[in-house]
Every structure is written in structure tokens, then in C-alpha cells.
Amino acid sequence: MKxxxxxxxxxxxxxxxxxxxxxxxxxxxxxxxxxxxxxKGKRQIISIADIAESSRTIKxxxxxxxxxxxxxxxxxxxxxxxILLAKKPDxxxxxxxxxxxxxxxxxxxxxxxxxxxxxxxxxxxxxxFVSSCYPNRLSLDETISLTRSIVSNGExxxxxxxxxxDKHCTGGVPGNRTTMVIVxxxxxxxxxxxxxxxxxxxxxxxxxxxxxxxxxxxxxxxKIKKIxxxxxxxxxxxxxxxxxxxxxxxxxIRHPLSLDPEGMLLASILAxxxxxxxxxxxxxxxxxxxxxxxSLRHAQHLKRKFxxxxxxxxxxxHVIFTNGNGPIGNGIGPTLEARDVLYLLRRDPRAPIDxxxxxLRMAGKMLRENGFPEGISHARKLxxxxxxxxxxxxxxxxxxxxxxxxPDELRPAQHSxxxxxxKSGRLVNIDNFALSRVASIAGAPxxxxxxxxxxKHEKDPVWKGEVLFTxxxxxxxxxxxxxxxxxxxxxxxxxx
Amino acid sequence: MKxxxxxxxxxxxxxxxxxxxxxxxxxxxxxxxxxxxxxKGKRQIISIADIAESSRTIKxxxxxxxxxxxxxxxxxxxxxxxILLAKKPDxxxxxxxxxxxxxxxxxxxxxxxxxxxxxxxxxxxxxxFVSSCYPNRLSLDETISLTRSIVSNGExxxxxxxxxxDKHCTGGVPGNRTTMVIVxxxxxxxxxxxxxxxxxxxxxxxxxxxxxxxxxxxxxxxKIKKIxxxxxxxxxxxxxxxxxxxxxxxxxIRHPLSLDPEGMLLASILAxxxxxxxxxxxxxxxxxxxxxxxSLRHAQHLKRKFxxxxxxxxxxxHVIFTNGNGPIGNGIGPTLEARDVLYLLRRDPRAPIDxxxxxLRMAGKMLRENGFPEGISHARKLxxxxxxxxxxxxxxxxxxxxxxxxPDELRPAQHSxxxxxxKSGRLVNIDNFALSRVASIAGAPxxxxxxxxxxKHEKDPVWKGEVLFTxxxxxxxxxxxxxxxxxxxxxxxxxx
Numbered sequence: 001m002k003x004x005x006x007x008x009x010x011x012x013x014x015x016x017x018x019x020x021x022x023x024x025x026x027x028x029x030x031x032x033x034x035x036x037x038x039x040k041g042k043r044q045i046i047s048i049a050d051i052a053e054s055s056r057t058i059k060x061x062x063x064x065x066x067x068x069x070x071x072x073x074x075x076x077x078x079x080x081x082x083i084l085l086a087k088k089p090d091x092x093x094x095x096x097x098x099x100x101x102x103x104x105x106x107x108x109x110x111x112x113x114x115x116x117x118x119x120x121x122x123x124x125x126x127x128x129f130v131s132s133c134y135p136n137r138l139s140l141d142e143t144i145s146l147t148r149s150i151v152s153n154g155e156x157x158x159x160x161x162x163x164x165x166d167k168h169c170t171g172g173v174p175g176n177r178t179t180m181v182i183v184x185x186x187x188x189x190x191x192x193x194x195x196x197x198x199x200x201x202x203x204x205x206x207x208x209x210x211x212x213x214x215x216x217x218x219x220x221x222x223k224i225k226k227i228x229x230x231x232x233x234x235x236x237x238x239x240x241x242x243x244x245x246x247x248x249x250x251x252x253i254r255h256p257l258s259l260d261p262e263g264m265l266l267a268s269i270l271a272x273x274x275x276x277x278x279x280x281x282x283x284x285x286x287x288x289x290x291x292x293x294x295s296l297r298h299a300q301h302l303k304r305k306f307x308x309x310x311x312x313x314x315x316x317x318h319v320i321f322t323n324g325n326g327p328i329g330n331g332i333g334p335t336l337e338a339r340d341v342l343y344l345l346r347r348d349p350r351a352p353i354d355x356x357x358x359x360l361r362m363a364g365k366m367l368r369e370n371g372f373p374e375g376i377s378h379a380r381k382l383x384x385x386x387x388x389x390x391x392x393x394x395x396x397x398x399x400x401x402x403x404x405x406x407p408d409e410l411r412p413a414q415h416s417x418x419x420x421x422x423k424s425g426r427l428v429n430i431d432n433f434a435l436s437r438v439a440s441i442a443g444a445p446x447x448x449x450x451x452x453x454x455x456k457h458e459k460d461p462v463w464k465g466e467v468l469f470t471x472x473x474x475x476x477x478x479x480x481x482x483x484x485x486x487x488x489x490x491x492x493x494x495x496x
Numbered sequence: 497m498k499x500x501x502x503x504x505x506x507x508x509x510x511x512x513x514x515x516x517x518x519x520x521x522x523x524x525x526x527x528x529x530x531x532x533x534x535x536k537g538k539r540q541i542i543s544i545a546d547i548a549e550s551s552r553t554i555k556x557x558x559x560x561x562x563x564x565x566x567x568x569x570x571x572x573x574x575x576x577x578x579i580l581l582a583k584k585p586d587x588x589x590x591x592x593x594x595x596x597x598x599x600x601x602x603x604x605x606x607x608x609x610x611x612x613x614x615x616x617x618x619x620x621x622x623x624x625f626v627s628s629c630y631p632n633r634l635s636l637d638e639t640i641s642l643t644r645s646i647v648s649n650g651e652x653x654x655x656x657x658x659x660x661x662d663k664h665c666t667g668g669v670p671g672n673r674t675t676m677v678i679v680x681x682x683x684x685x686x687x688x689x690x691x692x693x694x695x696x697x698x699x700x701x702x703x704x705x706x707x708x709x710x711x712x713x714x715x716x717x718x719k720i721k722k723i724x725x726x727x728x729x730x731x732x733x734x735x736x737x738x739x740x741x742x743x744x745x746x747x748x749i750r751h752p753l754s755l756d757p758e759g760m761l762l763a764s765i766l767a768x769x770x771x772x773x774x775x776x777x778x779x780x781x782x783x784x785x786x787x788x789x790x791s792l793r794h795a796q797h798l799k800r801k802f803x804x805x806x807x808x809x810x811x812x813x814h815v816i817f818t819n820g821n822g823p824i825g826n827g828i829g830p831t832l833e834a835r836d837v838l839y840l841l842r843r844d845p846r847a848p849i850d851x852x853x854x855x856l857r858m859a860g861k862m863l864r865e866n867g868f869p870e871g872i873s874h875a876r877k878l879x880x881x882x883x884x885x886x887x888x889x890x891x892x893x894x895x896x897x898x899x900x901x902x903p904d905e906l907r908p909a910q911h912s913x914x915x916x917x918x919k920s921g922r923l924v925n926i927d928n929f930a931l932s933r934v935a936s937i938a939g940a941p942x943x944x945x946x947x948x949x950x951x952k953h954e955k956d957p958v959w960k961g962e963v964l965f966t967x968x969x970x971x972x973x974x975x976x977x978x979x980x981x982x983x984x985x986x987x988x989x990x991x992x
């Protein structure tokens with residue numbers, strides 16, 4: 001049967017979906033959620049079929065294309081396509097096997113990942129796969145084959161360097177923009193650091209959001225390779241390259257319930273490192289009451305797993321545990337965080353000392369373990385001499401940004417107000433969740449200039465009436481919402 | 497914010513979905529898969545939000561409504577609706593708890609079922625719930641609370657009778673239309689049998705599909721009550737009444753992977769019985785290589801569970817094990833099965849003897865256990881005297897069908913051909929899967945007249961060239977497909 005394409009202009013999200021008129025569907029015996037083969041010229045794709053019960057949107061003889069199949073088939077409104085009922089991919093059987101408690105071999109795992117990348121699985125089937133791995137149901141071997149499958153079904157950078165260093169942070173700490181300081185230090189030392197970072201999902205800023213204040217971060221793989229070959233480093237958005245396409249799709253499914261099956265977490269992180277060709281990776285696990293990893297015991301368990309799985313994939317993995325209880329740095333929100341980074345690289349006295357200390361500790365360790373025995377003092381030298389800042393300017397320039405931007409040009413949002421201490425005493429607790437929420441309600445990260453600036457950190461003494469932090473909101477309405485939230489008094493806890 | 501409704505004329509399937517322009521979404525901080533509250537006048541509903549990336553289908557200021565929210569809000573194209581970001585329902589938290597290995601109490605289970613019925617959960621979240629129960633992860637207490645929640649969040653019949661009998665078959669046997677014989681026998685004896693049946697999902701006919709050949713089966717609850725009060729029985733489609741609305745939604749999610757978590761299977765069956773007020777239920781478990789229950793051991797395990805859970809809900813449960821290896825009856829497909837039933841009730845010699853034997857065994861047991869100690873001989877008397885047939889005519893009439901329809905008026909589809917034995921010997925095996933597939937490809941159940949008619953059963957001796965069965969296909973093309981399939985020779989196995 002041949003049908004005429006109607007462009008629905010709707011993204012289905014993770015899956016290819018087409019919409020059939022119910023009479024056409026009946027003619028070729030297709031039911032909702034069945035898969036169909038769509039042919040146009042020599043190209044063909046598999047898609048999930050949905051069925052329209054009346055004729056208002058889809059008339060008989062038409063087929064509604066959502067964005068994904070339209071792109072993948074290279075078709076447009078009005079084109080004619082052939083349609084046939086397709087078999088379920090083998091991946092569906094493997095998912096059911098895993099859900100029933102079975103073990104997947106490397107081939108089965110690869111078929112699941114391949115079908116995921118090829119948009120052959122419905123959201124429901126992907127959700128079944130995620131839950132079949134939750135919370136700890138992937139064995140070490142399965143985790144390794146999942147990681148390998150994600151890498152082999154995505155793009156790779158294929159850099160020529162023999163030794164490639166990388167870092168990762170398991171997250172949960174507002175501020176904490178270590179990547180943007182460490183990458184230039186290491187690249188200035190001559191190491192190769194092709195860093196891909198993520199955007200925020202629920203936090204006020206991801207590294208990619210913050211770097212984007214200084215330079216474009218959506219960079220195709222070929223250009224990343226060029227930038228890294230020229231400067232030794234980069235700071236780009238991982239989602240802009242298909243290094244781990246399967247993982248990106250799985251994360252969309254995991255997100256609504258914040259499900260982090262342990263094996264998927266490991267595979268997600270290590271696949272991205274493996275696909276840039278990393279041979280050495282430092283993983284920062286902040287341990288704190290509001291981070292994902294809440295106890296040293298859990299952190300130690302993960303460390304062991306990271307080392308085993310990474311080792312099997314030919315990567316040398318190092319892990320450090322850091323304090324995840326309070327924010328790191330003063331600015332929260334892309335522009336304010338980028339400003340902190342520039343202060344730090346330019347040796348401006350306004351730089352946050354806690355961020356500097358953490359970056360030096362990590363960069364020092366990475367240098368020491370990669371041929372620079374002086375470690376932290378070498379890192380400090382590169383920072384103090386301005387070499388790290390020069391390297392950052394090179395990277396910004398190569399990514400297409402303005403290398404000469406000054407931190408004073410990075411202006412926060414207009415609707416600002418101070419939050420002051422209601423009593424004197426000691427600042428005993430900052431609630432990371434509540435703090436992130438304040439910055440998000442102010443408009444971060446979509447409004448890059450929105451966020452907040454901290455004047456006090458945990459354990460600081462404070463006087464009644466002193467400014468604790470300043471909020472920068474994107475609109476008067478957002479400012480109002482933030483004020484209501486701050487009034488609840490859950491962000492800071494002062495004893496005294 | 498107020499937005500103007502655009503009717504998308506698309507069913508989302510199980511969930512309310514609306515589509516926002518990306519700029520509007522950003523203004524009120526809504527991301528894909530977030531929930532929104534939609535208000536029109538005094539009515540409000542919660543829906544999942546999806547986001548259109550360009551302006552072709554949804555312009556700024558518009559909101560695309562799929563069928564479900566349009567119906568539930570009672571709105572139409574062009575109406576203005578208010579929109580607000582909604583919190584996730586508590587059910588999402590409970591699902592995550594269960595997925596992580598926790599136990600759900602009655603209140604938590606009820607919140608999940610309630611949110612399911614109210615279309616507040618996305619397909620992904622429902623899939624997570626199904627897999628949290630798979631394969632045997634629901635405890636007895638959880639199964640009981642799931643059953644109770646399905647009942648209390650659906651409609652009930654509220655019949656006045658103190659004693660209500662019902663039956664159920666776990667399925668997998670082609671033909672096997674016992675319900676349409678047993679219900680009139682029991683009702684003719686004076687028992688109350690408000691039977692709701694299902695349509696086919698993958699088989700060539702469900703009881704509801706077959707009954708529909710004789711009378712309408714989509715009957716609202718109030719009318720079912722009237723019919724049962726008048727005649728003592730009915731045979732209607734369960735999906736036409738919201739007796740177990742949550743279950744219907746869960747089945748849609750379970751279907752793509754044919755996932756049958758044990759607790760959900762029990763709850764699904766028993767909730768439907770409980771909501772019609774059944775006090776006595778006979779469950780027929782066919783055991784066979786192509787049915788869901790493949791061993792007597794598994795059947796015995798299920799029997800025990802049915803009795804415990806049913807007992808807790810105040811139902812007396814009886815279970816019989818029957819032979820599920822071959823088909824029952826001669827006709828396969830709605831019209832051909834309805835003809836068998838009429839032959840049987842009218843004491844026509846063309847009635848299939850195996851179907852009669854099975855119906856008498858079951859009806860006899862149900863009579864004996866409900867005040868008619870003569871059991872099977874009483875059942876036979878009601879059949880032979882024509883009282884059961886008279887009762888069936890009453891039921892057909894009350895449901896709106898023609899009570900005087902003759903089996904000879906039930907004509908099978910036109911494109912017919914015989915399938916003959918290729919050698920002489922003994923018919924040692926009929927593959928139920930393959931047989932069902934033949935009838936499905938011929939067009940059943942959507943084409944009611946399509947299907948096949950068996951002349952030979954398992955263990956029958958056959959001569960080379962004898963007709964094994966006749967296929968009735970809905971079109972020449974379908975006939976061609978069936979011939980190709982039959983040629984593969986997998987349906988019948990003859991030893992000799």
C-alpha cells in the first residue's frame with residue numbers, strides 16, 4: 001500500500017511514530033503500537049504505528065509523520081511512501097528476558113542498544129528495559145557489554161593521541177564549575193583533554209550551559225577533533241555529538257522517575273569517556289546529604305565498580321571523594337558561574353577560594369598521574385603564570401566565542417534583591433536543593449543571566465542584617481516567586 | 497496563561513497529552529513530560545505536556561489537545577483554557593518505591609490505581625509500574641489491595657441478588673465458546689449470571705466478538721443491570737463498561753511485551769468478578785503447550801492463589817483444569833463460533849460434541865455447587881428441553897439482537913478453500929498458535945465472517961485427500977496469504 005505523507009510537526013520524543021487512518025490500518029492488519037516498514041525510493045525505516053479514529057487530521061490514504069521518521073526517511077509533506085507490517089525487533093524479546101530475571105549476553109545487549117539508537121523501540125519498551133536493570137540488576141559483564149554497545153552504536157572522536165585524559169563529576173553540588181578551570185590547566189601542561197559536558201536537567205546550570213556563556217558548545221565531532229588537535233582541549237556539549245546516542249535516549253526515559261539503575265549510571269559515564277578515547281579518567285564523587293551519593297560506603301562501592309568496568313575497557317580510573325554538603329563557588333546560574341571561572345583564571349581577587357582549592361587538588365592529581373610529578377604546585381604555576389587563562393582564551397576562540405570577554409561584561413539579570421540574615425550566629429547549613437530551586441525559579445539555566453550570588457558559605461559567622469546572597473531574577477514575576485520561596489526560610493540555617 | 501485549543505484529532509492511547517508551543521512552554525517553565533493543570537470554567541484536569549519545536553502545527557498562543565484531554569475537559573477547538581504547572585502525583589513516588597523493591601500499602605496502591613484511571617500517569621510511568629510487579633513481585637497483600645483498588649476506582653453493577661455466579665477462562669484455546677452455552681443454562685436454572693467478556697487481543701475471537709454476531713455487546717452498566725434483573729443473565733463486552741478501567745489501561749501497556757505479572761493477572765480477573773458482585777466463580781484453566789499455563793504444577797499454584805485472593809474479597813472460588821492442547825468446537829472466528837453455539841443450544845446434530853461435553857461439565861459443577869445437587873444431569877435437562885435456548889433468545893432480545901436468527905443465516909466469508917490431508921494416518925497434533933494465525937490472516941475477528949471450520953480433531957484417523965479444515969477468508973488477497981501460510985505445513989501433524 002502507498003500512502004501520502006502529512007507532516008504532523010510534532011516530536012514524539014524518543015521513538016519514530018507515524019499515524020494511520022483506521023481504515024487503512026485495518027486493510028493491512030495494523031494495530032496501535034505495531035511496527036511498520038516505511039519505504040521511500042531505496043530508503044526504508046521502521047516506525048511505531050498509531051491509529052487515528054476519525055478523519056479530521058488524517059484522511060484515508062494519508063499517513064501522519066512525526067518529526068523523527070520524517071528526518072530519518074529524508075521525506076517531506078506530500079511524498080508517497082510504501083508501508084508494510086514489520087516484525088518486532090529481537091531486542092523486544094531480550095528486554096522481556098532481562099525483565100524476567102535472565103542474563104543478557106554481549107550480542108543481546110548490543111541488539112537492544114542498536115534498536116534504541118535506531119528508534120525501533122517504543123517508550124514503553126524502553127521503560128521496560130530501564131526497569132529490568134533497576135536498581136542493581138545489571139551484572140558486571142552486562143554493564144561492560146552495555147558500555148561497549150553504547151560506544152559502538154555512537155560516534156567516536158578517533159583522536160591520534162595515545163594518552164587522553166578526562167574527568168567526570170557525579171553531580172549534585174551547585175556552582176562547582178571545576179571543568180572550566182581544570183581543562184585549561186591540563187591543556188596548558190600539554191595534555192590532551194577532549195571534554196564533553198552535559199546541560200542541566202534539573203539543576204540551575206550544567207557545565208555546557210555555563211561554557212555557552214563564553215562560546216558555542218554545540219560542536220560536531222569533526223570540529224571537536226580539530227579544536228582538540230590545535231589547543232589540546234575543548235569544553236563542548238556532549239548532547240551535540242552522538243557519542244552516546246543510546247544513553248541520551250535512555251536518560252529521557254529515566255528522567256520522569258529519576259531512575260538511576262547502577263549499571264546504567266556506570267555505562268552512561270564510562271561510554272562517554274571511552275568514545276572520546278580517554279585512557280585516564282578522574283571521577284569526582286561529591287558525598288553529601290543532597291547529592292546522589294549520600295554515604296562514603298556507597299561512594300566506595302561505586303569506586304570499585306568504576307575501576308573494574310573502566311579497567312575492562314582499557315581505561316585507568318581514579319576516584320576522589322569530595323564534600324558535597326554545600327555549594328562550591330559564589331555564583332549559581334550560567335552567567336554568574338562563568339564569571340567566577342574567569343575571575344579564577346585571571347587571578348582576580350574576587351575569585352571563590354573554595355572553587356580554586358578544589359580545582360587545584362584535582363588538576364594536581366591528574367598532572368601527577370600523567371607525567372608531571374610536581375602535581376599541585378605545577379597546576380598552581382600554570383594558573384599563576386596566566387598560561388591556563390591563555391589556554392582558555394584559545395579554546396574559547398576555537399569554539400567560536402570572544403576570547404577577550406571580561407568578567408565585568410558578564411552582567412547578571414536585572415531584577416535583583418538581597419537576602420539578609422535574620423539573626424546573628426554561625427551559618428551551619430545550606431540546603432543545596434533549596435538553593436538550586438531559588439536559582440531555577442529566578443530563571444536559570446534558560447535565562448543564562450538569572451541565578452544568585454553567595455556572600456556566605458557553610459561555617460561562616462554571620463551578623464543579623466548581613467547579606468547572605470543576592471538573587472538575580474529574569475522578570476518581576478519570577479522575582480516575586482523567589483521572594484515567596486525564600487520567605488519560607490529553608491535555604492540557610494543559622495545557629496546562634 | 498490562557499491558550500486557545502487546537503484539536504489534534506489523535507488518540508494518545510492511555511494518557512492525556514497536550515502539545516505546547518516551545519515559547520509558551522518556556523514562559524511557564526514547562527518541560528516535555530511535565531504535568532499541567534488545564535482549566536475551563538469550573539472544570540479542570542491534569543495532563544502530560546509535550547512540546548512542539550516549530551510553529552507549523554501549534555502556533556504560539558495555541559495548545560494542541562489530543563482526544564483524551566478534549567473529552568475529559570469537555571472542550572472543543574477554539575476554546576480558551578488556563579494552564580498551570582502541576583505537581584507530580586504521589587503515585588509516581590509509590591511506583592519508584594515498588595520498583596526499588598519496597599512493599600506498597602493499601603493506600604499507596606489505591607493512589608497508583610486512581611492516578612491510572614484519571615489518566616495522570618504517562619505511558620512510561622505505567623510501564624514502570626507494570627515491571628515493578630513482574631514477574632512475581634506483588635505479595636498476596638499487594639495483590640488483594642490492587643484488586644480492591646481496581647474495583648473501587650471503577651463502576652460496579654450493584655445487583656440486588658445475594659448470590660451471583662460467574663465464570664472465567666484463562667484462555668489460549670481456539671474455539672472454546674463455553675460462556676455462550678453455560679450462561680443460558682445457569683440463567684434457565686434461575687441463577688444470576690451477569691457475565692462480562694473480553695474481545696480478542698491476539699486470538700481470532702473473544703467471547704464478546706462472537707456474541708456480537710448475535711446481539712450488541714457494548715451495553716452501559718445501568719442497562720446491564722436491567723437485562724440481568726429481567727433474564728437472570730447477560731453476555732456483554734467488559735470493555736464497554738468501566739468495571740475495571742485501571743485494568744484496561746494496564747493491559748494496553750502489558751500487551752507489547754505480553755507481560756503478565758502474576759499479581760496483575762489475578763487482580764485483573766478477580767476485580768472484574770468482584771465488580772459485578774460475584775459470590776461464586778468457576779475458573780477454567782486450560783493447560784497445554786500453547787496456552788499461558790503450560791504445566792499442572794503452575795496451574796495448581798495459580799489455583800491456590802485464586803482461592804486465597806478471591807476468598808479475602810468474599811468470593812467462593814472453584815478451579816478446574818482442562819485440556820488446552822487442541823481447539824474446542826469446529827468453528828474458529830466469530831460467525832463460525834456463534835453458529836456452533838446456536839447448533840448446540842438448538843440440539844442440532846451439527847453441534848460440536850467436544851464443546852457440548854466441556855460446557856455440561858462446567859455448567860453441571862456450577863449448578864451442583866449452587867443449590868442444584870443433580871448437577872450435570874440438570875444441565876443436560878435444561879439443554880435438551882430447549883429451556884437454555886429459550887433463555888439465550890431472551891438474552892439476545894434484551895441486548896438488542898434478533899432472537900430468531902437461525903444458524904443457517906450465519907454465513908462465513910466468501911473466499912473459501914479446503915485444506916486436505918497429504919497422507920493417511922492419525923492426526924496427532926494441532927498447533928493452536930498456527931491455527932489461530934490462519935484464522936487471523938483470513939480476517940478474524942475484525943471480519944466476523946472470516947475464520948475456519950475444522951472437520952478433524954486431535955487423535956482422529958485421517959485418509960489422504962480428506963478435508964482437514966475449510967478456510968473462509970475476507971478477500972482474495974487474504975486467501976492468498978493464508979494459502980502461503982498453510983503450505984508451510986505447521987498447522988496439523990499426521991503420523992502414519
